[in-house]
Amino acid sequence: MDVAIKALAAALAIGITALATALAQRAIGSAGVGAISEKPELIGSVIILIAIPETLVILGFAVAAIILLG
Amino acid sequence: MILEMDRVQIWGMKKYLEKVIPILHNFGKMQLDDIRNVPDAMVQPFSLTEEMQSEREEVDILIASINGLIELFSTLVKTEAQAPLTKDDDILGIKGKVADVTAQVQYLNNRKKTIQDELISLSKYNEMLNVIAPVMPQSSKKSGNASIRALVHTSQMRAMNMLAQQLKLMTRGKFEMISVRVGESTNAIIGIFPLEMISQVESFMKNEKVTQLILPEEYAYLSTDEAVQHIGKKVELDHQELDEIDARLERIAAQWLPRLRTWQLVCKDRVDEFEAYSKLGETEYTFTIFGWVPAENVEELRGIFASNFNKNVTVNVIDIPKELRETIPVATQNPDMVEPFENFVKMRAVPKYSDVDPGTLVAFFMPLFFGMMVGDVGYGIIMLVISLLVGKKVKAGLICDFLKALKWGALWSILFGVLYGEYFGTLGEVVGLKPIWFSRSDSANFTTLLIMALAVGVGHIVLGLLIGVWNSIVQKSRNHFLERGGTLVALAGLFLLGFSLIQKLPDGYYISGWIILAVGLVAMGVSMGGTGIIMGPIEFVGVIGNILSYLRIAALGLASVFLAKVANDMAGMVGSAIAGVVIALLIHSLNLVMGMLSPTIQSLRLQYVEFFRKFYEGGQSSFSPFKKRINVVFTPSNFKEMSKE
Numbered sequence: 001m002d003v004a005i006k007a008l009a010a011a012l013a014i015g016i017t018a019l020a021t022a023l024a025q026r027a028i029g030s031a032g033v034g035a036i037s038e039k040p041e042l043i044g045s046v047i048i049l050i051a052i053p054e055t056l057v058i059l060g061f062a063v064a065a066i067i068l069l070g
Numbered sequence: 071m072i073l074e075m076d077r078v079q080i081w082g083m084k085k086y087l088e089k090v091i092p093i094l095h096n097f098g099k100m101q102l103d104d105i106r107n108v109p110d111a112m113v114q115p116f117s118l119t120e121e122m123q124s125e126r127e128e129v130d131i132l133i134a135s136i137n138g139l140i141e142l143f144s145t146l147v148k149t150e151a152q153a154p155l156t157k158d159d160d161i162l163g164i165k166g167k168v169a170d171v172t173a174q175v176q177y178l179n180n181r182k183k184t185i186q187d188e189l190i191s192l193s194k195y196n197e198m199l200n201v202i203a204p205v206m207p208q209s210s211k212k213s214g215n216a217s218i219r220a221l222v223h224t225s226q227m228r229a230m231n232m233l234a235q236q237l238k239l240m241t242r243g244k245f246e247m248i249s250v251r252v253g254e255s256t257n258a259i260i261g262i263f264p265l266e267m268i269s270q271v272e273s274f275m276k277n278e279k280v281t282q283l284i285l286p287e288e289y290a291y292l293s294t295d296e297a298v299q300h301i302g303k304k305v306e307l308d309h310q311e312l313d314e315i316d317a318r319l320e321r322i323a324a325q326w327l328p329r330l331r332t333w334q335l336v337c338k339d340r341v342d343e344f345e346a347y348s349k350l351g352e353t354e355y356t357f358t359i360f361g362w363v364p365a366e367n368v369e370e371l372r373g374i375f376a377s378n379f380n381k382n383v384t385v386n387v388i389d390i391p392k393e394l395r396e397t398i399p400v401a402t403q404n405p406d407m408v409e410p411f412e413n414f415v416k417m418r419a420v421p422k423y424s425d426v427d428p429g430t431l432v433a434f435f436m437p438l439f440f441g442m443m444v445g446d447v448g449y450g451i452i453m454l455v456i457s458l459l460v461g462k463k464v465k466a467g468l469i470c471d472f473l474k475a476l477k478w479g480a481l482w483s484i485l486f487g488v489l490y491g492e493y494f495g496t497l498g499e500v501v502g503l504k505p506i507w508f509s510r511s512d513s514a515n516f517t518t519l520l521i522m523a524l525a526v527g528v529g530h531i532v533l534g535l536l537i538g539v540w541n542s543i544v545q546k547s548r549n550h551f552l553e554r555g556g557t558l559v560a561l562a563g564l565f566l567l568g569f570s571l572i573q574k575l576p577d578g579y580y581i582s583g584w585i586i587l588a589v590g591l592v593a594m595g596v597s598m599g600g601t602g603i604i605m606g607p608i609e610f611v612g613v614i615g616n617i618l619s620y621l622r623i624a625a626l627g628l629a630s631v632f633l634a635k636v637a638n639d640m641a642g643m644v645g646s647a648i649a650g651v652v653i654a655l656l657i658h659s660l661n662l663v664m665g666m667l668s669p670t671i672q673s674l675r676l677q678y679v680e681f682f683r684k685f686y687e688g689g690q691s692s693f694s695p696f697k698k699r700i701n702v703v704f705t706p707s708n709f710k711e712m713s714k715e
Contacts, residue, residue: 043468044417044678051675054622055615061625062618065520 010064017060024053072427073401074365075693077390079358080375082383087350087357090383091343094359097374098697099367101399103360105351109393113351113358118344126344129161133337135168139175140330143323153328155700161340164333171326175319182315185308192301192308195285199298201252202260206294209246209262216265217294218275219283224255233278234261240274241267258283335700346696362399362693398423401693407478408433410471418678419688424545426537428686432677435530436475439673441482442526443626444665445510446634448494450483453666476666479673494658495634510631519624527620530676531613532558534684541685552597553609554684560590560610616680622672633661 032046078100082090094100105115118126202219209215222230227249237245246262259280263271275282289297351358363371372385390398400423404412412429414436421427444450457477464470491498491505508515535558542550563586570580595606637657641650682688 044414044419047671047674048418048678051671051679054672054675055619058619058622058625059615062621065516065621069517 006067010067013063013067014057014060017057017063021053021057024056025050028053071403071430072421072423072425073403073693075362075398075401075423076365076368076387077360077394078363078368078371079360079386079388080383081356081358081386082379084352084355084357086379086383087347089378090357090359091346093374093378094346094696095339095343095698097371099363099695100371101362101694102346102349102696103362104349105358105360108351108360110391111351111358111360113353116347116350116352116357118347122344122347125161126341128165129337129340129344132161132165132168133334133341135172136164136330136334136337139168139171140327140334142175143327143330146320146323147327149324149327151328152331155332155336159333159336161337164336168330168333171322171330174322178315178319178322182312185312185315189305189308189312191286192305195283195289196298196301196305198252198258198283199294199301201250202258203294203298205248205250206260207246207248207262214265215262216268216271217263218259218261218271219294220259220261220275220280221252221283222249222257222259222280224251224257227257230257230259230280233274233280237261237263237271237274240270245271332700339699342696342699361696364401364693395423397691399693400690402427402429404429404433407474410474411436413468413471414475414674414677416692418682418686420690420692422687422690424541425687426541426685428537428677428682431533431537431681433478435681436673436677437478437482439526439623439676440475440479440669441484441486442522442623443669443672444479444483444630445486445490445627446492446494446630446665447484447487448492448497449630449634449662449665450480450487452662453480453483456666472670475670479670490631492631492634494638495631496638510627511635519627520621523620523622523624524617526623527617527680528561530620530681531617531684532561534681535561538685549597552593556590556593556595556597556606557610557613557684558590559593560587561613563587563590564614616683619680620676622676626669626672630661630665633664634658637661 028049032042032050035042036046080090080094094102105111105113198219198221206217230249231247234245234247237247241263244264244267248260248262250258250260252258261271272282285292285297289300292300349359351360368385368387375383375385400420402412402421404427408429411433412427415421415427415429415432441450444453453476457473457480461470461473461477464473487493489505489507490510491503492510493501493503496511508518510519535554538554539551539558542548542554563583565583566575566579566586567583569575570577570583591606591610594609595602598605598609634657637654640657641654644650644653
């Protein structure tokens with residue numbers, strides 16, 4: 001039972017943060033592509049902006065790892 | 071490496087100016103400052119002479135003509151070729167040749183337009199006559215009879231029938247009318263009557279405002295059948311001529327497009343020279359040029375001017391005023407392999423003149439992280455082959471930089487693949503290949519993988535902070551020194567604390583860990599002024615977050631290896647060997663494409679967000695020298711001979 005709850009908790013930790021990342025990237029990505037079409041030199045900044053929300057899912061991954069290993 | 075820049079002033083008599091500008095243009099290593107933006111210049115901006123202005127206008131018009139021709143020819147032939155520069159390719163020669171080509175193209179286009187218009191009207195006549203011809207009564211072919219043709223809207227047909235009755239009365243019953251529907255709302259009317267009554271019938275039709283279908287003069291006196299035949303022949307000839315014109319235009323395009331591209335650059339070079347003139351300063355008899363030259367090229371420039379002008383034009387290195395320090399153009403010089411990574415750095419921002427150039431560091435770390443994430447010998451080899459093959463075709467741009475970076479990333483992938491024992495995921499295990507370090511697909515090694523990723527993160531962040539501390543010393547920035555140095559100290563305290571907590575260090579380090587952490591946080595807080603007491607710890611938590619961000623190296627690696635494992639396992643589960651191979655190939659291909667894109671972006675992000683923020687400011691302008699866009703027509707050494715001629 002404990003193992004199942006741990007697995008569920010880890011799945012939720014990574015799943016919910018992945019959804020949050022996806023929602024943030026959806027908004028940033030579409031705005032970013034629009035910005036690049038106007039000013040191609042912004043590509044570096046846009047990559048940063050798109051990649052920033054990924055920290056959420058990485059932290060979710062870290063929490064999931066702690067749950068599974070703890 | 072960021073090149074050292076010298077601020078240079080060139081001064082001389084005005085009569086030499088027309089030779090100075092082309093020589094500087096050929097030298098190609100000096101960025102010219104606009105005299106209006108030079109704070110210590112005491113001369114007025116140079117005014118272009120009327121002759122120069124009119125030549126400039128001519129060149130602008132010439133560029134517009136060349137652009138138009140290039141645009142047209144690019145639709146006719148697919149070639150990226152550019153012709154080599156010849157002796158005759160001066161502005162005057164180009165102007166004459168462009169005028170010739172334009173005249174030829176204009177003639178052919180006009181002729182084409184005329185034929186196309188003719189074809190449109192002939193097709194209309196043909197359409198009508200083809201409808202009319204089958205219903206033409208035999209009486210129309212009888213000698214002594216004449217016919218009229220008219221197009222009438224269906225709503226006018228009633229009135230037309232009444233007119234026909236009147237015409238019958240006029241011709242004493244000899245007028246015969248046939249109507250045929252030729253469109254949704256159009257009817258063709260054919261009237262047959264005795265030839266001697268033609269003038270009466272025509273004037274009657276005119277009075278009643280009925281528009282006759284009048285064929286072009288050459289077909290007007292032909293019978294309907296003959297007219298159809300002649301028009302068909304004419305259409306065929308017109309199409310032949312159109313094909314000939316198209317072929318001729320294609321030949322002209324193939325012949326001139328590469329040369330037009332060269333001429334376009336020659337003209338743009340000339341415009342650049344006019345722009346250069348407008349950046350200079352002048353007095354009644356002298357001129358002054360301010361600009362930037364890489365320090366290593368100053369002697370070369372002095373030598374060129376000494377050999378061409380003796381002492382009549384001087385090149386001086388002058389002090390850089392304080393207000394210009396932030397505007398020194400930045401030129402970098404790195405080995406070829408660093409070049410694509412340098413472009414990635416510039417995508418973020420051009421380095422500051424006082425920055426450490428991160429190009430070389432990115433060239434090392436970006437492919438390394440890529441390799442750590444992909445970590446598969448099979449995928450690495452395929453990526454290497456793709457980067458080498460496609461790289462031969464793509465010579466410039468972002469894709470070219472990506473392919474060059476991919477090549478190095480693929481080599482690291484192969485190396486880490488050997489360390490992880492991964493050959494298309496778990497296929498290596500089948501043939502007995504073992505990992506040298508640890509297998510990522512084994513859950514027992516999960517902790518090792520996480521520790522590896524975090525250790526890489528710590529190393530990378532600490533390196534960034536060390537460079538940041540060095541930068542702050544060079545730039546004499548106390549706040550940056552305290553912030554970056556404080557972060558380093560706080561990190562050291564945190565590690566001492568952590569290791570003593572997990573019993574990897576003796577207990578004595580626990581207290582010293584707290585003290586060092588506190589000292590670091592205080593230093594960070596001091597650097598941030600009044601809000602430092604809150605912002606310092608928040609910033610430090612951000613740095614911890616940065617280190618945790620390197621866990622993506624482990625996360626992406628796990629995703630890649632397990633997808634490859636799924637591909638291999640599914641292939642084994644399917645009954646048919648062929649179906650199994652197809653499924654495995656599909657999933658491996660998907661993994662490969664994802665493996666090329668995602669790790670590139672993630673490793674680039676680790677440079678931009680985590681690494682650069684510790685030391686890199688950027689934001690200065692790139693060195694943009696006044697140089698030729700195309701191979702020089704003459705060099706400074708032969709310029710003397712040419713000017714003598």
